Amino acid sequence: MKPKIAISIGDINGIGVEIALRSHEKISKICQPIYCINNKMLKLAANELKLDIPNDFKTFDTKGIFELKPGYVTKKSGRYSYNSFMDAIKLADKKKVDAICTLPINKEAWNKADISYKGHTEVLRDYFGQNAIMMLGCKKMFVGLFTEHIPLKKVPKKINTEDLTRFLLDFQKSVNSKNIGVLGLNPHASDNGVLGDEEVEIFKAIKNANKKLDEKVFTGPLVPDTAFSPMSRKNYKYFVAMYHDQGLAPLKALYFDQSINVSLNLPIIRTSVDHGTAFNIAYKNxxxxxxxxLNAIKEAIILIKNK
Incomplete structure (x- = not known):
């Protein structure tokens, strides 16, 4: 039997519904998608797009009816995307689906709707009370983020041996890799303390994690500006970055169209697209x-089978 996957529809003023409709034929051949959107909002979006709704397009009735404003940030669309996500989480938590896959939200719209979270991962972390890990990438390269959506000036204060050791161990357990590169924070990985001392904490965390695993799994701190060079990528498939842009700028430069987002260290399986709402092209066909x-759906199926 094909696995069931709940799809949170994302910001309805963006490209989420169009992606869902245009992908449905391919998706439905490998899984049973359940789209968290009510029929009224689905019809409004499909009519705006001038797309037919497939007969087997199964929905979950996420509450809320309002006027579409394609390409605009609105409070109502922000609240609806959050409600769609929460419905998908609950379906997975109650074992009514095998995994969830999320279409893109808009953080400003969430803020307008007085939603305190900055993104999907923070919601999952709070809902399950577990340290969810954000990992992005594709089959060629994955990057785990030690810190996520915080101001850059706060990153150095977050780097400490205890927290990073726990992160590294949770990350390794989730990806089951024996070779993971860990980036330093500062230019040249500080040049032995000349450009900063955060690398001392990173080095200690790497040493502690390897000791607990009783083998050398983690290597580093790697010099950040060469960590993603072609030669380095031959040595590592998995990297740990200290902050958001350190890991995602090179990843998206290399593999933007095919990258996905995976939430690790949780009791449910969650994958996502690795792009935004694309308001500039939403509903313009x-x-x-x-x-x-498509890659996010395929990865969810792989994770279901390996569970």
Whole structure:
């Protein structure tokens, strides 16, 4: 039997519904998608897009009816995308689906709707009371983020041996890799303390994690500006970055169209597209790239089978 996957529809003023409709034929051949959107909002979006709704397009009735404003940030669309996500989480938590896959939200819209979270991972971390890990990438390269959506000036204060050791051990357990590169924070990984002392904490965490695993799994601190060079990528598939842009700028430069987001260290399986709402092309029937979404669905199926 094909696995069931709940799809949170994302910000309805963006490209989420179009991606779902245009991908459905391919998706439904490998899984049973359940889209968290009510029929009224689905019809409004489909009519705006001038797309037919497939007969087997199964929905979950996420509450809320309002006027679409394609390409605009609105309080109502922010609240609806959050409600859609929460419905998907609850379906997975109650074992009514095998995994969830999320389409893109807009953080400003969440803020307008007085939602305190900055993104999906923070919600999952709070809902399950576990240290969810944000990992992004594709089959060629994955990057785990030690810190996520925080101001850059706060990152150095977050780097301490205890927290990073726990993160590294949780990350390794989730990805089951024996070779993971850990980036330093400062230029040249501080040049032995000349450019900063955060690398001391990173080195200690790497040493502690390897000791607890009784083998050398983690290597580093790697010099950040060469960590993603072609030669380095031959040595590592998995990296740990100290902050958001340190890991995601090179990842998206290399593999933007095909990258996905995976939440690790949770009791449920969650994958996501690794792109935004693309308000600039929403509902204009311009060519929407489906590769990230298709890869996210495929990765969820792999994780279901390996569970």
């Amino acid at each position: 311009e060519k929407v790239n489906l590769k990230s979404y």
